[in-house]
Every structure is written in C-alpha cells, then in structure tokens.
Amino acid sequence: MLRAKDLLGLRETSAEEIHEILNTAELMKVVITSNNKKTPHLQGRSIITVFYENSTRTRMSFELACKYMSGTASNISASTSSVSKGETLIDTARTLDVMGTDVMIMRHPMTGAPHLMARNVKAAVINAGDGINEHPTQGLLDMYTMKERFGGVKGLRVAIVGDARHSRVARSNIYGLTKMGASVVVAGPPTLLPPDLDMLGIDVTDRVDDAVRGADVVMGLRIQLERQKKGLFPTVREYHKYFGLTEDRIAMARPHALVMHPGPVNRGVEISSEVMASPESKIDEQVTNGVAVRMALLFMLTRQKPETGGIHI
Numbered sequence: 442m443l444r445a446k447d448l449l450g451l452r453e454t455s456a457e458e459i460h461e462i463l464n465t466a467e468l469m470k471v472v473i474t475s476n477n478k479k480t481p482h483l484q485g486r487s488i489i490t491v492f493y494e495n496s497t498r499t500r501m502s503f504e505l506a507c508k509y510m511s512g513t514a515s516n517i518s519a520s521t522s523s524v525s526k527g528e529t530l531i532d533t534a535r536t537l538d539v540m541g542t543d544v545m546i547m548r549h550p551m552t553g554a555p556h557l558m559a560r561n562v563k564a565a566v567i568n569a570g571d572g573i574n575e576h577p578t579q580g581l582l583d584m585y586t587m588k589e590r591f592g593g594v595k596g597l598r599v600a601i602v603g604d605a606r607h608s609r610v611a612r613s614n615i616y617g618l619t620k621m622g623a624s625v626v627v628a629g630p631p632t633l634l635p636p637d638l639d640m641l642g643i644d645v646t647d648r649v650d651d652a653v654r655g656a657d658v659v660m661g662l663r664i665q666l667e668r669q670k671k672g673l674f675p676t677v678r679e680y681h682k683y684f685g686l687t688e689d690r691i692a693m694a695r696p697h698a699l700v701m702h703p704g705p706v707n708r709g710v711e712i713s714s715e716v717m718a719s720p721e722s723k724i725d726e727q728v729t730n731g732v733a734v735r736m737a738l739l740f741m742l743t744r745q746k747p748e749t750g751g752i753h754i
C-alpha cells in the first residue's frame with residue numbers, strides 16, 4: 442500500500458513503498474510482454490492525463506497502461522483546455538475531478554503544480570514532471586530497469602551525466618537511488634551542476650571520466666539546447682567531446698555496465714548513435730518498463746480508494 446493519496450515525488454516516498462511498486466511492476470511486465478494485454482484491474486476506473494508540456498513516452502505509457510487494465514483514459518492539454526480562456530489551474534482540476542476521475546496525471550512547467558492540484562481534488566494525482574523538481578515515474582522505471590538487470594539497486598554505483606541543474610529526472614533518481622542503497626555520482630559542466638547537490642549525499646564532479654570509471658550504470662541526461670543560447674555551455678560539438686557518452690568513455694565503466702537515457706535523445710550530443718545502438722544500451726527497455734511501472738502505480742493508487750458503489754438496476 443502507498444501511504445499517500447498521490448505520488449508527487451520520490452523525496453517523500455519510502456524505500457518500502459518503492460520496493461512494493463517495483464515488485465508490482467514485475468507482475469505487470471508479464472502482461473505487456475504477452476499477447477493478451479488485458480487485465481480487469483482498472484475496470485470501472487477513469488484516468489485523465491493533464492499535460493501542459495509535450496511528451497511522447499510518459500503520456501502515452503500512462504494511457505496505454507490504463508487501457509491494458511481495462512480503464513478509461515482521456516487526455517487534455519493546455520492548448521485544448523479552458524486554461525487558454527483564463528480558467529485557473531485549480532478550477533480546471535476541480536472540474537475534471539467532479540467528472541468522476543479516479544487518477545489525474547499532470548505534467549507542468551511550474552514546480553509544485555501537481556502538489557497544488559493534489560490538495561484540491563479527491564482523485565489521486567501523479568506527478569508526470571513538474572518544472573525542474575521531480576519526475577518520479579521516470580525515477581521508478583529507471584530503478585526497475587536496473588533491478589531487472591542486477592536483481593536489485595543496493596550497492597550499485599550509478600553515474601548520472603549531463604544537465605543536472607535543470608533535470609527533474611536526475612533529482613528523482615538521486616532521491617530514489619540513495620534511499621534504495623545505491624551510490625550516485627553526478628557529472629557535468631560546472632555551469633549545469635546545482636551548487637548544493639552534494640547535500641543530497643552523492644558525489645559531484647565536472648570530470649565525466651572520473652564519474653564513469655567503475656560505474657555499474659551510466660545514465661545520460663538530455664541537454665536542453667536552449668541552455669546553449671544562454672551561454673551555459675559553449676558548443677554542441679564541444680559538449681559531446683567533453684561530456685558526451687561515447688564508446689571510449691563507456692569502456693571505462695564496469696564490463697557490461699548499463700547505459701541509460703530517459704529520452705528524448707539529442708543523438709550525437711549527450712550520447713553517440715553507436716552507444717545508443719550497443720547491447721549495453723537499455724533505452725528501449727526503459728520505455729517498455731515505463732508502461733509496467735505506470736500500470737503498477739495506477740493499480741496501487743486506485744486499489745486504496747474505496748469503492749463507491751456504481752449503478753444498481
């Protein structure tokens with residue numbers, strides 16, 4: 442069971458809850474890799490994805506996860522909602538709530554937007570990425586991918602490489618991995634490393650080779666190319682040379698180390714096409730595992746909401 446109504450971040454999720462989510466996802470993975478992707482777990486339940494930022498993986502995997510479990514999945518975006526006519530976030534959330542929604546999944550450019558929504562609706566709220574704060578389901582699917590390969594996360598050395606300053610993926614992974622007993626090192630250009638990162642009990646360096654050497658997992662982060670315009674790194678070519686995940690660099694990690702990336706990828710910038718295509722790359726597996734983890738979460742969050750009866754004719 443999850444303690445809270447919502448899943449807003451891994452900072453406030455316990456190691457026991459993370460264990461339970463990952464174990465449940467293992468059962469769900471059997472469903473999505475079979476030829477009968479249909480279970481009754483969400484029958485009679487309804488979810489809405491409320492995305493104020495673009496997404497391919499997160500939104501689609503939530504919607505598929507719901508459909509695979511026989512639930513009703515709908516979606517709304519900022520441009521198609523009455524937000525564009527001036528409606529507030531809270532009024533939009535309450536409107537969707539009184540339509541009988543069981544779970545709302547929100548992505549928003551502002552840190553804390555899903556938390557505000559969660560305080561104002563009866564539905565369970567899942568944070569699908571808020572500003573530069575957290576992207577908890579990405580952190581969970583990343584840990585699931587590591588567990589699948591190594592049997593667990595405890596004792597692993599995980600190198601996270603790239604723009605940690607603006608990365609909600611990095612933050613959720615740091616909270617989750619350290620809680621689960623992994624050691625984490627973050628590497629990137631000094632301009633893209635937040636100053637207080639070492640307060641989170643991890644190692645921080647601007648030398649990628651030092652971070653990658655001996656790592657069990659090397660995770661690249663997406664470079665947001667607009668950062669270059671702001672002068673936070675010189676050129677894309679230079680970035681790739683000094684901070685990109687190349688074959689030479691990955692060879693410094695432990696034999697058979699996993700290479701991961703949350704996507705979307707800027708090929709040839711944060712990671713080379715050769716590394717993406719290598720057997721060590723788990724990028725496709727991460728996407729598949731994202732569906733399993735989101736099925737697990739939808740199941741767990743709706744299970745703890747009491748049945749309200751339904752129609753009796």
Ligand code: CP
Binds near residue numbers: 495499500570704
């Ligand atoms: N990793 C991730 O969140 O991808 P999307 O932006 O495509 O959802």
